[in-house]
Amino acid sequence: xxxxxxxxxxxxxxxxxxxxxxxxxxxxxxxxxxxxxxxxxxxxxxxxxxxxxxxxxxxxxxxxxxxxxxxxxxxxxxxxxxxxxxxxxxxxxxxxxxxxxxxxxxxxxxxxxxxxxxxxxxxxxxxxxxxxxxxxxxxxxxxxxxxxxxxxxxxxxxxxxxxxxxxxxxxxxxxxxxxxxxxxxxxxxxxxxxxxxxxxxxxxxxxxxxxxxxxxxxxxxxxxxxxxxxxxxxxxxxxxxxxxxxxxxxxxxxxxxxxxxxxxxxxxxxxxxxxxxxxxxxxxxxxxxxxxxxxxxxxxxxxxxxxxxxxxxxxxxxxxxxxxxxxxxxxxxxxxxxxxxxxxxxxxxxxxxxx
Numbered sequence: 001x002x003x004x005x006x007x008x009x010x011x012x013x014x015x016x017x018x019x020x021x022x023x024x025x026x027x028x029x030x031x032x033x034x035x036x037x038x039x040x041x042x043x044x045x046x047x048x049x050x051x052x053x054x055x056x057x058x059x060x061x062x063x064x065x066x067x068x069x070x071x072x073x074x075x076x077x078x079x080x081x082x083x084x085x086x087x088x089x090x091x092x093x094x095x096x097x098x099x100x101x102x103x104x105x106x107x108x109x110x111x112x113x114x115x116x117x118x119x120x121x122x123x124x125x126x127x128x129x130x131x132x133x134x135x136x137x138x139x140x141x142x143x144x145x146x147x148x149x150x151x152x153x154x155x156x157x158x159x160x161x162x163x164x165x166x167x168x169x170x171x172x173x174x175x176x177x178x179x180x181x182x183x184x185x186x187x188x189x190x191x192x193x194x195x196x197x198x199x200x201x202x203x204x205x206x207x208x209x210x211x212x213x214x215x216x217x218x219x220x221x222x223x224x225x226x227x228x229x230x231x232x233x234x235x236x237x238x239x240x241x242x243x244x245x246x247x248x249x250x251x252x253x254x255x256x257x258x259x260x261x262x263x264x265x266x267x268x269x270x271x272x273x274x275x276x277x278x279x280x281x282x283x284x285x286x287x288x289x290x291x292x293x294x295x296x297x298x299x300x301x302x303x304x305x306x307x308x309x310x311x312x313x314x315x316x317x318x319x320x321x322x323x324x325x326x327x328x329x330x331x332x333x334x335x336x337x338x339x340x341x342x343x344x345x346x347x348x349x350x351x352x353x354x355x
Contacts, residue, residue, distance in 0.1 A: 022256045023112050024120065024354060025085065025094040027075070035075040035096060037083055042069060045087040049075070051145070053093045053124050055084045060170055078138065080145040080160045082123060090355030095123045098267060103131035103138045105269040106235035110243060113260070115251035119351040126216055126228045126350070128243055129267060130235030131155070131162050133275040140170065148173045149226020150215045154208050154238040156182040158287045163233075163274055173226065176215060178207035182287050185238075198241055198317040202331060209242055210336045213346055216246075220349030236264035236305065237313075244314055244322075247329035249343065250350055254318060261305065261314045268302035270295055 014037040025039035034258050037047070044067050048059040061074050062083070075081055085092040099107045111123030127146060135143065151168040153160065157179050168175040184204055189197045202209070219225035232238040240261050247257045274295035282288040291349070294300070305313050325331040332338040338346075 008045050024092050024114060027083065027094055027096045029096060031099055032077050033074060034072055037071045037073050039069055039085065042067060043087050043089065045085040047085045050082050051083050053082050055086060055091060059084065078142065080142055092355055093123050099141065099142060102136045103134045103207045103272045104132060104139055105272045106264055106267045113256055114354060115351065116253055117251055118354050120354050121250060122350055122352050123225060125220060128235060128239050129229060129231040131163055131231060131233045131273045132167055134272045143167065145225050148229055149219045150174045150176060150231035150306045152212045152215060152228065153177040154205065154230060154232040156180055158183065158285050159184045159233055161285055162277060162282060162288055162291060170303060176211045179210065180204060196316055197313055199320050201241055203335060205238060206335050211225055212242060217345050217349055234268055236268060240264060240314060241317065245328045249332065250347060258312055258314055265302050270300045270302060271298045
């Protein structure tokens with residue numbers, strides 16, 4: 001049976017006026033065939049269902065000149081569809097943030113959030129996820145519709161040995177990864193005993209983050225560019241930092257970024273992030289025994305992303321980021337080697353006017 005995520009994780013944060021809203025509209029799954037659209041605006045709109053983010057003659061009319069702020073719409077889980085709202089003020093695009101996969105973990109579209117200057121992060125351009133070794137045939141059919149052009153794997157050598165990516169081969173996508181040992185990541189994190197665990201990650205993973213943001217630019221500026229997906233094992237720490245840096249650079253407010261980061265606690269399904277394995281098959285891999293035990297329980301849940309002192313791990317990282325680099329743009333310039341032109345290109349690729 002297809003796994004349907006509850007509406008509680010839709011992160012529906014709607015407010016007026018539109019330029020101050022964190023989302024102009026949100027889609028919440030009802031069942032396998034229907035979802036609820038909720039929007040902030042009260043003006044009349046015509047609503048179309050589309051396989052992409054552009055309104056054209058192939059799109060299906062869902063409602064004409066409706067004033068409804070909440071509306072149930074046909075939206076089968078087997079299709080990656082977008083809803084396009086056309087009103088007198090322009091066009092709004094919205095989609096289901098979390099892909100309704102049967103055996104996926106933390107797989108979501110990063111689009112839809114409104115920035116402080118009133119722009120919107122584009123839908124369908126960039127996806128984030130945990131590892132994906134147990135996707136079902138129905139899941140893969142849905143992923144096929146994302147038009148992936150690049151897969152960026154943020155994991156270590158040891159993790160990739162145990163659980164290599166296959167989605168890039170299936171989709172004919174460019175695979176990007178940079179080698180490092182899990183020991184280099186986990187050693188400092190363990191030494192800090194749960195506090196300030198992300199400090200230094202931005203340097204260790206600089207090659208990965210540099211590649212990720214450059215591929216987002218390259219795909220976005222390409223004549224027939226595809227979408228980018230990036231992931232680690234859980235899709236919450238290395239992936240969470242990568243996402244937070246990107247949102248922060250684009251101008252999403254930090255309250256929204258923090259709420260989005262903490263969604264991983266609800267959206268992760270650890271058992272689906274690692275295939276069943278025998279440590280004897282990997283005698284020289286230092287992390288395999290831990291993973292064999294940690295991912296064995298089908299009912300395992302993710303731990304909350306807070307320090308022993310009760311602070312958000314990401315909030316701690318933002319304090320460090322600001323003090324060390326003056327923010328995300330400073331980090332990208334000082335560590336990743338980005339120029340102002342690169343940052344402008346990244347923003348141009350990822351943002352569109354609110355309406």
